[in-house]
Amino acid sequence: MTLSSKTTKKNATQHKHPRYVDCDNCSMQAICQPIGSDNQAIDLTNNYLTRRVEVSTEQSSSLPLNQSTDAILFEQAKPLTAIFAVCSGTFKLCQKNDEGVERIVGFRFPGELMAEDALFLETYNYSAVALGDNSVCEVFVDSLSACSQLAPELQQNLIQLLTKQSYEQQRNAQAITGKKSADCLLAAFLLNICQRNAKHSGNETTIELTISRQDIACFLGMRRETLSRLLSKFQHEQLISLNGKQLTLLSLNHLKQLSNQ
Amino acid sequence: MTLSSKTTKKNATQHKHPRYVDCDNCSMQAICQPIGSDNQAIDLTNNYLTRRVEVSTEQSSSLPLNQSTDAILFEQAKPLTAIFAVCSGTFKLCQKNDEGVERIVGFRFPGELMAEDALFLETYNYSAVALGDNSVCEVFVDSLSACSQLAPELQQNLIQLLTKQSYEQQRNAQAITGKKSADCLLAAFLLNICQRNAKHSGNETTIELTISRQDIACFLGMRRETLSRLLSKFQHEQLISLNGKQLTLLSLNHLKQLSNQ
DNA sequence: CTCTTTTATTGATCTACATCAAATTTAAAC
DNA sequence: GTTTAAATTTGATGTAGATCAATAAAAGAG
Known part of the structure; x- marks a missing residue:
């Protein structure tokens, strides 16, 4: 896996023109907007709060030949340091249950969030794997809680966002579970x-x-x-x-x- | 359905001695405890914040003969006024999807919460039906947000509780979805x-x-x-x-x- | 208590999907 | 480019669970 923190796109072929999602169509907006708005003090913190990251399925040169790692953005059970929004590409979310059986619990497309449901937990609930060359916006939880002190509306937005997301996820799950054929x-x-x-x-x-x-x-x-x-x-x-x-x-x-x- | 707001148990037969859950074993503890603790001002509000309610599958006398209503505690899509903890008995949670097909999305036993996932939404996500003669603790959302101003730890507890519940629910769902036979x-x-x-x-x-x-x-x-x-x-x-x-x-x-x- | 209605169990058959196996296509390696 | 490996499609067959149908057992009603 390769993580490069600037927006230069690697391995960009002619037909692979990545479509980056607009901030207006991103679910992270509720968090990013109150920070980046009129409040100058918080605007300054913007640089360390969120950054764009490339995630690509490249073969690492440090690995033995014929071995390539999956493009894992974050791993289940590892300490949670940041939550993410997909900028371009598709991610799959995998979860091991108590018995060690792995399942795909969902996919994420541009504008959708990842790991936000574990924001107040210590560790990630699932792993996120990039399907192809993707990019994400990374929001650090430490910075987020620091900013929450400064922007009162952020806290409220955060709670509403989490509730909404949880509800939507539930509906998505139901759409699958209910079907018979x-x-x-x-x-x-x-x-x-x-x-x-x-x-x-x-x-x-x-x-x-x-x-x-x-x-x-x-x-x-x-x-x-x-x-x-x-x-x-x-x-x-x-x-x-x-x-x-x-x-x-x-x-x-x-x-x-x-x-x- | 009958809702009686005092703890006198109706139709209590010899073998039906309802086992009320202890507050120490209740998930609502995170909310009730900071309110009922040392803070006297909030302790006073306790009466209107939470109350115990009986929910029984009795035949209502106001209804035509041979017609009894299901013991519906709250209904999907109706305005959310309170969240609940089961004190005794079992509830089933039903949800209609967009196409109007109803499914049972879960059961709740003593000490477990209901509707807490819709706390910051306007309406209930699902309906709750009592299976037999049950009782619940009712926590009004208006009072809850009022108390949040007074008890700073309540807000934090609330967020953590919601996240935890959402996670547990997800695990429960996965336990079902993943199985083949x-x-x-x-x-x-x-x-x-x-x-x-x-x-x-x-x-x-x-x-x-x-x-x-x-x-x-x-x-x-x-x-x-x-x-x-x-x-x-x-x-x-x-x-x-x-x-x-x-x-x-x-x-x-x-x-x-x-x-x- | 008896009668009626609802809920649960057991049996016989049918079908959607899994499983095993082989062919074909696509992608990766050289 | 060629070769190799991986992913996908198609075929043949078996089985778990649905469906239809008939009892059997509880639960209410009077």
């Missing part, structure tokens, strides 16, 4: 990720699917073979189209209908 | 409810199962027939014993082993 589940998932991406991309029907089939299947609790068959079926039924990593939802209505079953 | 799921569920009841009853292997088969099956995402078959199987395999509503876990080790698969 696999096609229903997949339809709900595809609609969900496209909708979340639309918030910053503006396009509700097309996304670049950086998540592997294996990871999608794991998240949805089905086998990759089943997922593969379903994706094929959806294509035959003209519900979606897939070329390369480009996924397009062809019939939002039918998919919505399917997801409600 | 139904027996594994049921084993995990039985262990979970017994463990949670043990916190106040002291007995980790026996509980009074007030939840109907239908509700358990619904919560676990299986059909009642499947649940019934599994309970029979577990009995034959000497993993549990069931007489009436009395459930006893006969082999914690085997159940734990089963739940880890």
